[in-house]
Amino acid sequence: MTGAHLIAGETVTDGDSFASTPASGAPRDYPKGTPALIDRAVRAAEEAFAAFAATTREARATLLETMAERIDARGEEITAIGTAETGLPEARLTGERGRTCGQLRLFASHIRDGAYLDRRHDTALPDRAPLPRPDLRMIQRPLGPVGVFGASNFPLAFSVAGGDTASALAAGCPVVVKGHPGHPGTSQIVAEAIADAVSACGLPGGIFSMVHDGGLEVGRALVEHPLIKAVGFTGSLKGGRALYDLCAARPEPIPFFGELGSINPVFCLPGAMETRAEAIGRDWAASLTMGAGQFCTNPGVVFVTEGSQAEAMVAAVAEAMGASAPQVMLTDGIARAFHEGAERMARSARKSFGEVCEGRSATPWLIETDLAAWEANEDLADEVFGPLGVVVRVPEPGDMIRAAAGLHGQLTATLQMEEGDTDLGRALMPHLERKAGRILVNGYPTGVEVADAMVHGGPYPASTNFGATSVGTLAIRRFLRPVSYQNMPQALLPEDLR
Structure with missing residues (x-):
């Protein structure tokens, strides 16, 4: 040619x-x-x-x-x-x-x-x-x-x-x-x-x-x-x-x-965590690492309530990431920017999983922090284009409302919930509607349907x-x-x- x-x-x-x-x-x-x-x-x-x-x-x-x-x-x-x-x-x-x-x-x-x-x-x-x-x-x-x-x-x-x-x-x-x-x-x-x-x-x-x-x-x-x-x-x-x-x-x-840019937050409500914390962890890791995380709808941050269920979910995430083979990224520049961003993120919070790969390949990274540190350091809310996820632990379920209100504009926001989570979900919705162009329940945002009712956009900087x-x-x-x-x-x- x-x-x-x-x-x-x-x-x-x-x-x-x-x-x-x-x-x-x-x-x-x-x-x-x-x-x-x-x-x-x-x-x-x-x-x-x-x-x-x-x-x-x-x-x-x-x-x-x-x-x-x-x-x-x-x-x-x-x-x-x-x-x-x-x-x-x-x-x-x-x-x-x-x-x-x-x-x-x-x-x-x-x-x-x-x-x-x-x-x-x-x-x-x-x-x-x-x-x-x-x-x-x-x-x-x-x-x-x-x-x-x-x-x-x-x-x-x-x-x-x-x-x-x-x-x-x-x-x-x-x-x-x-x-x-x-x-x-x-x-x-x-x-x-x-x-x-x-x-x-x-x-x-x-x-x-x-x-x-x-x-x-x-x-x-x-x-x-x-x-x-x-x-x-x-x-x-x-x-x-x-x-x-x-x-x-x-x-x-x-x-x-x-x-x-968008980090597409996922809110894991108590009822969902009680019944399927490990499954949420595995599914989130699968969505996060799909295509080396090179999707604009990559779900880059998860909010969970502190406790044993959060620990079980994070353990499932780490296990799934450990089984993930290195993936080739789209360009040398994207791979370089991903590793630089991941290392910068790790300096701002606790790295639980991840390493810098040679050349154009990448493996997943997992960063953990709490709500106070998340709110104090805006760098943690930056998009790192690639397979990097941040887990933010909140003290009480109701603190997720505060976390949602503090977000920048997003392409998507996701609720993992069960029927007993309806009241908290209802309280979150006014904030998510202001922050995101698409709101999902019990799914993951990677994969954007081309249809009449689709919205792929959102408030700035999405x-x-x-x-x-x-x-x-x-x-x-x-x-x-x-x-x-x-x-x-x-x-x-x-x-x-x-």
Whole structure:
């Protein structure tokens, strides 16, 4: 495979290159992105916007379904290079491809229905006193070109053809993707599949471009480009906050839909601990270490009441972690950051389990502390991206309410409870509703269903826009805005309002 950018349907290979850093196999060279290439891609997107925004819902639905077909047709190729680049197992990437294509097909069905447009019509009342009412119609309309940053941990579902790209295209917005350097080959194959679908559907090539990574200046060029009207991002708190600030500082500020950081707390209530403390420990450890802990919904902290049941749970966690083999992390940088974060965490509390591995591998870490130390040291509430869990012991069950009230914004919060825990669960709910975008009972948050009712977002720093989700059909609304039409002739209305 020859490395290339995909810009408005054309392959571009000019300029300097960088070498990939695969988990296995030989590195490959890919062209570096530049601000000039970003400008070229964004201008092509702007040129295509008016025509794409005017397409029918059926045309966009067909595009999404064709994208899914073209990606599936390259399934073996995608899996082969994806496993080599990321170290993820074949089954995981096969499942992720199914989720990615399923999401595209779900969005196609959703926009065909049309309810997402929230169409409203107030008929004219010319004889109303004291003043007549004009004819008013409202509909959601696309924003304009959208910039998307590929994510490291989901090379398919949150990257080139992931939820941000799918929802922007569904809304009628052209997309410019900055590929992630951790999986450039995977990104390119998927980009080629999308470009093929755009061509097959007879749509303007400018509605999709993918520019490979080229360092901080390329990301900055994308979010600061005056023709970009919104940005989708999944990544670190530090990187996302920097981009968010750039979006806000533009002469024309634009929305930045960033998913940044979450430790996804689990509250183990007394009744659940009394009946299944060891099972909770084993299940939490399994969720915590799944995929080397490289999920944004990784349940990084558990709150338990002091006592013998907490000891039994922690013992079960340590036993499960001890049986866990080292896992390959997505990139060298992620592995390095994980070990640095784990060692920093261990200096702030008591390490019960964990060791630094060589190279790109990682084994689980278990940190223990109490509520007083947790509240006194904000570093303990930082996300360490990887298989690290923190157990926080609280003196009394009611202290969990205080712990919940002190949390930062989260993607998820989980209650492990039985029927006798209902009163405490009810007392916790007002706090959890303010802190998290999704609340679970007797489950674990790893695994995000792509569905109408899903919310994958939350108050800052979980995400930068608490009213949005990056998973599920509601994600499409991020790239639309309401427009009202007063006394508008039928010929000038958008087709969906006629």
